[in-house]
Each structure stands twice: as C-alpha cells, then as structure tokens.
Amino acid sequence: MSMKIARIETFFFYPKSGKNLLFCRVETEDGLYGWGESYVGVKKERVVDEYLRAMAPYVVGRDAHNIRHTAQVLFDDFAIRRSSVDFFCAWSAIELALWDIVGKKAGLPVYQLLGGACREQVRIYANGWWYGVDSIDSTVERALQVKAMGYTALKWDPFPGPWRTFITRQEEDYAVANVKAMREALGPDMDLLIDAHRRVAPHHAIRVANRLAEYDIFCYEEPCLSDNIDLVAEVRQAITTPVVTGETLYTKEDFARVLSKRAADILNPDICAVGGLTQMLDIAAMAQPYAVAISPHNYNSTIVGLAATVHFSALIPNFLIAECFINLQDACDSIAAPGVTMKEGWADLPTAPGLGVDIDVERLRSHPYQDFPHKGMRQYRDEFPRKNYVWGMANVTR
Numbered sequence: 001m002s003m004k005i006a007r008i009e010t011f012f013f014y015p016k017s018g019k020n021l022l023f024c025r026v027e028t029e030d031g032l033y034g035w036g037e038s039y040v041g042v043k044k045e046r047v048v049d050e051y052l053r054a055m056a057p058y059v060v061g062r063d064a065h066n067i068r069h070t071a072q073v074l075f076d077d078f079a080i081r082r083s084s085v086d087f088f089c090a091w092s093a094i095e096l097a098l099w100d101i102v103g104k105k106a107g108l109p110v111y112q113l114l115g116g117a118c119r120e121q122v123r124i125y126a127n128g129w130w131y132g133v134d135s136i137d138s139t140v141e142r143a144l145q146v147k148a149m150g151y152t153a154l155k156w157d158p159f160p161g162p163w164r165t166f167i168t169r170q171e172e173d174y175a176v177a178n179v180k181a182m183r184e185a186l187g188p189d190m191d192l193l194i195d196a197h198r199r200v201a202p203h204h205a206i207r208v209a210n211r212l213a214e215y216d217i218f219c220y221e222e223p224c225l226s227d228n229i230d231l232v233a234e235v236r237q238a239i240t241t242p243v244v245t246g247e248t249l250y251t252k253e254d255f256a257r258v259l260s261k262r263a264a265d266i267l268n269p270d271i272c273a274v275g276g277l278t279q280m281l282d283i284a285a286m287a288q289p290y291a292v293a294i295s296p297h298n299y300n301s302t303i304v305g306l307a308a309t310v311h312f313s314a315l316i317p318n319f320l321i322a323e324c325f326i327n328l329q330d331a332c333d334s335i336a337a338p339g340v341t342m343k344e345g346w347a348d349l350p351t352a353p354g355l356g357v358d359i360d361v362e363r364l365r366s367h368p369y370q371d372f373p374h375k376g377m378r379q380y381r382d383e384f385p386r387k388n389y390v391w392g393m394a395n396v397t398r
C-alpha cells in the first residue's frame, strides 16, 4: 500500500456569523484520506489558505507516516526562518490530516497510537455563547441558558468595549460588576473563566483581578500582551487567580520563554495554530516539570480541530479543561457526523480510527467562502465614550 501523499485540497466553510473556517483534505496515492483544520483568526483565512497552497507541492510525494520529520523540515524551510507565524496555522491542518491518515491505516483512534488515554472523558468549557449580548443582564441571561445545557464551566470577556491597553475606571467597574452578577446568578459551583484578550496594562489587570478575587475565578486569561511576557509575569506575581496565556504563541521557543519566566499557571496553545498534535505534545511535555497545566484553545476549530483537541487532551497528564465554541456546533454538525459526542460539559473520546471525523464534501461545498465586513471595535465608540476620567489617557482615538 502506498502511503505517499498524492494531493492536498483546501476548503472554506462559512458556518455563520462572520467567520470562515478552513479545512484541508490530504489524500495518499492509494486513496486513503485525512482531514485537517487551520486556525484562521479574524480575517486571515485567505492568507492561511495561500500558505497551504504554497506548502502543498513540498509535502506531496512524502510518506504520510513521517510526520515529525516533515514537520521539522517545513519548520526550517517555511516557518520561522523564512516566513511568518501564519505558516503554523497552515501546517497544523496538514499535520492533523496526516495523523488522521496514519490512524485510519492502523485502525486505531489517534490517541491510542500515541500512548493511550490518561482519562475517560475530556472536560469542556463553553465559549462563544455570548455573541450579541450587549449588557450585564443579557450576559447573565445567556449564561443561564448555557448552565441549563449542562455546562459547568464557561468563559467570556467581562470587560466592555474595545481591546485597549488603557481603560477608564468605568470600564474596570463594569468588568467587576459583570463577574459579580454572573457569580450571583450562576451559583458557587459554576467555573468562571475570564478572558481579557491581552488587552490591558498590568496596573489595570492587577487591580481588576484583586477586586475579582472574592468571586472565585477559575482562571484569568491573557491579562496583557504575551509578546512582552514580563508583563504577564508581573501580573501573575501580583494576583492569586491562575493566569493563562498562549493562544498567540506558536513555537516551542515562545513557550519556553513563558515557562522560564514563570509567567503563567496554564497554557492555552491551539492545536490548529501551533503546528498540530506533535507540537502540542511537545509543549505539554515542556510545561510538565514547571507544574503548568494545559487548557487547549480551540477557536475556529469546531469539527476537525475539536476532535484533534479531544485526542490531545486525552493524551496528556497535565490537561485541565478544553475550549469549545458552542455557537457553531449546529452549523458544523450539518456538514459532518459529529466526531465528538459532548454531554453536560464532557466530551467522550472518539472511537473511530484516525481523528474520527468525516466531512461530507458535497455539503461542505454548499457553504462556500463568504466575505463579511470586519467590524473592528469602532462600534463601541459611542457605547463607551472615553472621557477624561481617571488616568489621563483621555480621548484616545478608537
């Protein structure tokens, strides 16, 4: 049987609500195929698709088994030394598709090829449930629906307005009032994960985290930009809530810096962004001696990415909880039999060979790429007018 890679095709999928997903299908000379998915963030799906196309001829003809070697060669020839981090998002899709192929050939779920599961189910937190909420009341109302669905952990960004480094006292107060209302409505048993989207300066982050301590936050994600990891470390030193960072980091070198600076308690790399499963396993192994846990990020990764995240989460001893954007679930289920069964905030381990996902190509083609305006955050300008309240950062252009 020839396991030589014969072709790589890419597909956009527009599920809804201003987001295109990007999948790739890799096929061997003998017709075995696997599915992969790339993280595409906001508005970079075409860039990542270009990378996939550029990389494809380089991968075709290689043996699908040689995933680690191909990863290293691509890293050297396309990634850091010659191009940009978007490469990693493209490469992730191919890497995952190769694992799918190798698992199918072996007749085993991918996690069983790589050492077996450390757990019987994978804990999931809900994200993406908050689209369209525009007040604390509507956030709480929507969160109660998520609780009623059985989730025991959920994540949201409690700050109002755009992602900016300097905010007003009113914006800090809003975040605190938001968390307070959520805790009171959802009760003591709900795990509340908050995400600041690397927006604020350390003095804001520290003050807000200290005010939030009484509401027992599960973790505080990306208090500051992780590019300057010293800032994140500074926040971590000053607060008691566990700090998460990693969704905008890609290489082992990036993660080595976070670990050696003791900047985070939890890392959230994305399997569709860092280069796939082997790279995730490496990062998790690096974190282990630092007693740092892994909570996989899983943003535009709702079919293949979700399944791959569950395989990965099963495999590592230092797994904490995985992300799922629940708002896209229905659209995704319409093009693929769900590879992952989820109930009450727990995902079952897939039992089918490979990643356990099969996308219906005809249905996939019936939801092609759609352009949509990138609203940016200027819409908030009128909702949260910046006045010269407190720290002198008045009327900064939004």
Ligand SMILES: O=C(O)[C@@H](O)[C@H](O)[C@H](O)CO
Residues within 6 Å of the ligand: 042, 127, 195, 197, 247, 297, 298, 299, 323
């Ligand atoms: O942790 C998360 O899932 C978020 O930071 C998302 O990546 C972000 O909202 C995308 O714009």
Ligand SMILES: [Mg+2]
Residues within 6 Å of the ligand: 195, 197, 221, 222, 247
């Ligand atoms: Mg985040």
